[in-house]
Structures are given as C-alpha cells and as structure tokens.
Amino acid sequence: MKTGAQLIKELENLSKIELSEEEKQTAQKDLQTVLDFMDKLSELDTDGVGQDSAFVSGIEVLREDTAVSAENPQAVLKNAKDIKNGCLSVPKTVE
Amino acid sequence: MSNFENLSAVELSRLIKSGEITVREATEFYLDAAEKLDDALHCYNTLCRDEALKQAEKVQKRIENGTLCGLLAGVPIAIKDNICTKGIATTCSSKMLKDFVPFYNAGVIEKINGEGMIITGKLNMDEFAMGSTTETSFTGAAKNPYDLTRVAGGSSGGSAASVAAGIIPLSLGSDTGGSIRQPCSFCGVSGLKPTYSAVSRYGLVAFASSLDQIGPIGKSAEDCAALFSVICGADSRDMTCSKDYKFDYKKAIKGEIKGKKIGIPEEYLTGEISEEVKTAILNAAEVFRQLGAGVEFFSLPLSEYATPAYYIIACAEASSNLARYDGVKYGYRAENCQGLDEMYIKSRSEGFSIETKRRIMLGNFVLSSGYYDEYYKKAIRVKSMITEAFDRAFESFDIILAPVAPTTAWKLGEKLENPVEMYKSDIYTVAVNLAGLPAFAAPCGFDKDGMPVGMQLIGKRFCEAEILSAATAFQNVTQYHKARPSIAKEGAL
DSSP, rough: OOHHHHHHHHHHHHOOOOHHHHHHHHHHHHHHHHHHHGGGGGGGGOOOOOOOOSSSSTTTOOOOOOOOOOOOOGGGGGOOOOETTTEEESSSOOO | OOOOOTTTHHHHHHHHHHSSSSSSHHHHHHHHHHHHHHHHHHOOOEOHHHHHHHHHHHHHHHTTTSOOOOTTOEEEEEETBBOOTTTTTOTTTGGGGTTTTSOOEEEEHHHHHHHHHHEEEOOOOOGGGOOSSSTTTTTTTOTTTTTEEEEESSSSSSHHHHTTTTTTTTEEEEESSSTTTHHHHTOHHHOEOTTTTBOOOOBOSEEEEETEEEEEEEEHHHHHHHHHHHHHOOOTTTSSOOSSSSOHHHHHHSSSOOOOOEEEEEGGGSSTTOOHHHHHHHHHHHHHHHTTEEEEOOOOOTGGGHHHHHHHHHHHHHHHHGGGGGSSSSSSOOOOOHHHHHHHHHHHHHHHHHHHHHHHHHHHHSSSTTTTTIIIIIIHHHHHHHHHHHHHHHHHHEEEESSSSSOOOOBBBSSSSOOOOOOTTTTTHHHHHHHHHOEEEEEEEOOSSOEEEEEEEEEEHHHHHHHHHHHHHHHOOOOOGOOOOOGGSSTTO
16 A cells, blocks of 8 residues: 555546645545545455446446437537637647 | 415415415515525525516416416425526535536426426535535535534435425435435435436436435425425436336325334444434334334344445545536636646636545545455445345335434534544445435434434335335324424414
C-alpha cells in the first residue's frame, strides 16, 4: 500500500480534483479510517460467489435502432457558460 | 375551508374534484405555509409561487371539464432537488449545479403533471444525495421540525421535513442507501423506497445507478400508495425500469395483515441500537401480533457487512456518474483557467463539497488497478450474498420488520468529524438497496425528548402493495402518523 500522501496525490489525479492543504490533512486521516471500515469484507470467503456485476439479472437492454429528432437542440446549450458560433468554447486544448 | 392540515392528500383531491375547494386555494395555502415557516426550516431550495399558481388555474379548468380526475388531481407536491424539472432550477444542493436549469422533465415529473398535481418547488437535500443529514447541502442544512437544533436526516431531508411541518402534503425523495426512509424516521412521516426498477430513473441525477430509486413521502401509507400509483411503471428511456410492473393500489390500502408472517432480524436489535428505538420496534411488533400477524425473530446473516459493501459500490458508481461534471457543457466552471485540464480540476475542486470529493476519490480508489479485486469485486460478491440471505428469509416470512436507524435525530454538527460514524448509522437501510427490495418507513413511537422513531417494513420484490397494506393496518389502529410538531400545530400557520 502506498503512503497516505502518495495515495492521495494519485486519487486526486484520477478524480481530477485538487484538495487544499487542509483538506489533504483531513483526507489522509479519513482515508485510513474508511479503508479500515471497508476492510471488514476481507473476513468473508467470496470465492465462486454469484455475479461480477452490480446490476440485477433479467433486465432487457436492447431496443429498436430508430432515430428520434431532438425537440430543441439549442436548448441543450442553454446551460453552457461560453458559446461561440453554436459551439462550446473552452480553454486551449493543445499546446 | 382555510386549513387543509388534517386532510389526507387523497381527501384533499376529493374535495377539489367535488368543487368544495379550488386548486388555487389549496396551492396558495401551502405556498403561504412555506413562506411563513421555511426561513426556520430551510426545506426549499426553490419556491415556485407564480408557476404553481398559473398551473393551478390550468388544472382547475381541466378538473371542471372532466379531463383530469385521478386520485391526486389538484394536489400540491414538492420535488427533491435532484429530479429534473423543465424550466425550474435543479441544483442537487451543490455549487456545481446552482445555476442548472433542465430543458426536460424527469419521467416521474411527466407522470405527476399528467395527474394534474401542482409542483410548488424544489427541496433541499444532501449534495448529490451523498449524506444522511442534509448538512452537506451547499444552501445550508434543513432543520428537523420537531427540534430545530436537530438534523432532518438525509439525503431527502427537505422532502421529509416539509411534509412533517405541514407545508406540503406530498413530496418526492430518492433513496440510494436509506435517503427516503431515514429522514422519514427522523421527522415522523411515512415514505416508500420502491423495488429497484419499479420507478423510472430517467431525469434523476445519478448517484449510484444500481441502487437509486425515486419514492413518495407523505403523512400516511394511503397517501404514499396514491403517489406511488402515479409515479411507478414502465419508461423506455430507463433501460433498468421494469416493463411489466402493475401496482395494485386497492390492495395497498386494504389494511390486510391477518395471517401474514413477519420476521424481525435478531442482529438488528443488538449492538448500537438505542433502547428507545428497540422498545418502539418491539411495541410495533406487538401491534402486528394483536392484528393477527405471526411475528418472530430470525437470524439474518451478513448484516454487519452490508454497510462497507454499500459504500464501496456506491462510491465506485458515484465516481463514474460524477465524472460528467467538468465545467464544459453545464455546471460550475472555474474562471481564469489556462488549459482544459486546469479547467476540469479547478471546476470540480471548487464546485464540490468535501464529502462529495471524498466519495469520488474513494470510488476511484476501489476501482483502481491493484485494489479492484480486493474492494469492488469483493463488494459485488457480498451484494449477491446479502441478496440471497434476504431471499432465503422471504421463504419463511412475508414481511421483515426492522428499525430504520439506531437512534433518533441527533444534533446539527454532531457527526461531521468522523465520516465513518455517519456511514455506520445507515446499518439498517443499505442492505435493502443492495438487495433491490421495497421498504416502507412509518413512525412507530417517540423518544423521551419527543423525537420520532421510525420502523421499516421490508417486502419481497414488487410487493409494495403488501407492505403498504400492512402499514395501513398499523396506522388504522395507532396515532403516531397523526402527530404534528408544535411548529405545525393548528393556529401556527
């Protein structure tokens, strides 16, 4: 297991989140507490048990491949912060 | 008639349909009540007075010409703020979505509008439904109407507290690990967490997609049954929604319990549970015995493993579901960012609360290489084992009676220091979500401070009618569901 600080840095990267210094201190302490809590499951022998998906079986996921027009495509953009020429404007994506 | 407080929602609709009161009168009553009390309670994030009154006029005309005649036509309702309402802000009580206005209605909102109900506004909740007290709300915590220094519960705290305070007859909440049942228990009202797939999740802002369900909150089993009959059923836009489910409303309000077998898990009445909660559950069991049900204790294995399994799965799914909040298409966007990556990181860091960030990071941890098998895969298998344990129990019993929470509502700020202490309080609710079962929470007592105690009736999959019927039988002979906090007593409004 990585050290607390290394692990926090890695999780920040995976989560696209940057904690403040104060939040980092709390997160290191809390992470260990929560992991100890989750480690309870290691007491159970789960070899060969059930499915490896969280979803219940029997759900039908297929439908006919029919095209449906969106009612108002412009409405989709109304919540965006910055639109230019009908496109979402964001900071530079490549150097 | 000037005070609708003692009417059920079904009776209110009856009076509206018969012309004794108008939809406007009913809507104005509840809007006025919210304006009078909500500064103290903070149940609402958004109150929609003008829109509600406009809608009331339209619905009145349709009731008069006979095109609207359903069980709840004309009845006001408020909606948890993680359910999309077209043209009305849907914030999830988060800075990330504080300005987000959906351009579409959730499936359940289409059904509520089709019934002719009047949406009065959007209700306060824990941010992104992550919490058990409504204290993670960006807009501030909702208060418990029985004691304004105590939590309303969560994450549907606003939904439960508003019904308890009498400022709305019905509300919608959502339940991923107890978020309807626990605030109902803390606030002394009734609420249903439906079978997974009974209600469409289309338009529900996703937290944990294999666990989330929208459900009704009201003052009684009868009112919850009526609202559930409106919102349940097929929706092709949610692939997990059952295509075939038919809810028997008449059976649900019959109050049948004689001859039914009720089991109480022994493990739930030992350990952390308070004596007052335990006493209330045992008293409820005695009421069911007097009504002719067979009640006995049984062992429900794996009870202590449900909470860690739940938090692993829920955080894993949340880390994936909340990856969409990047400041690009909608939601909070940080300013003065030099590149795209910086925009993602700053928007998410500034837009989410610490609890949401904690759960996203935990979720990424349990899904990451080197830890996936030990945590996530393990938790999924434990979920299967817990589901099987419940299925075995239901070979012997029709209904399982259990507490909702180990204690009554605690003081605001009391459990914010240690997240695991908060997580552990979900001990009786999360297993139900893991197994995909329905469960109905109803008040069954009070503690020495006058705070409500709740019980839950857990049923077999798609047996909402059975558990609601049992709850109706209980409420036909008890008065707990009729109690009102002093803030809501007649004359206060």
